[in-house]
Structures are given as C-alpha cells and as structure tokens.
Amino acid sequence: xxxxxxxxxxxxxxxxxxxxxxxxxxxxxxxxxxxxxxxxxxxxxxxxxxxxxxxxxxxxxxxxxxxxxx
Numbered sequence: 001x002x003x004x005x006x007x008x009x010x011x012x013x014x015x016x017x018x019x020x021x022x023x024x025x026x027x028x029x030x031x032x033x034x035x036x037x038x039x040x041x042x043x044x045x046x047x048x049x050x051x052x053x054x055x056x057x058x059x060x061x062x063x064x065x066x067x068x069x070x
Contacts, residue, residue, distance in 0.1 A: 002046030008053055015049035016042075 002016070017027055020041060030038040 012049045012053060015052050016045040019045040019048040
C-alpha cells in the first residue's frame with residue numbers, strides 16, 4: 001500500500017484512482033484481479049502518484065523561490 005496518512009493523503013489517493021481509471025480499473029476492482037496483476041497495477045499507480053506529488057511540490061517550491069521572502 002503506497003497511500004500513507006498525512007497532508008497529501010487525499011491527493012495521493014485521487015492520483016492513484018486517476019492512474020487506475022486510465023487503465024480501465026477502479027481501486028475496488030483490484031481485489032477481483034489475479035494477485036500479480038493487482039500488484040503490477042498498484043506499483044504503477046504508486047509510482048505515478050509519487051511522481052505527480054513530487055512535481056507539485058517542486059512547482060510550489062519554485063514558485064516560492066520566485067516570489068522571494070515575504
């Protein structure tokens with residue numbers, strides 16, 4: 001499971017669901033799939049969510065750097 005409790009939990013879950021939807025699945029569907037397929041999809045979804053969160057954090061940090069100290 002890649003979704004940890006924290007301030008980004010809701011966004012991370014949304015990103016995982018977004019990835020799965022693009023593949024034609026829902027989070028609820030995974031338990032009906034063969035274990036290998038479900039693990040493969042979740043690994044991809046977790047990687048996708050992680051990269052998207054890193055991208056968002058980088059953009060926010062860059063924006064703050066441009067604005068300078070307040």
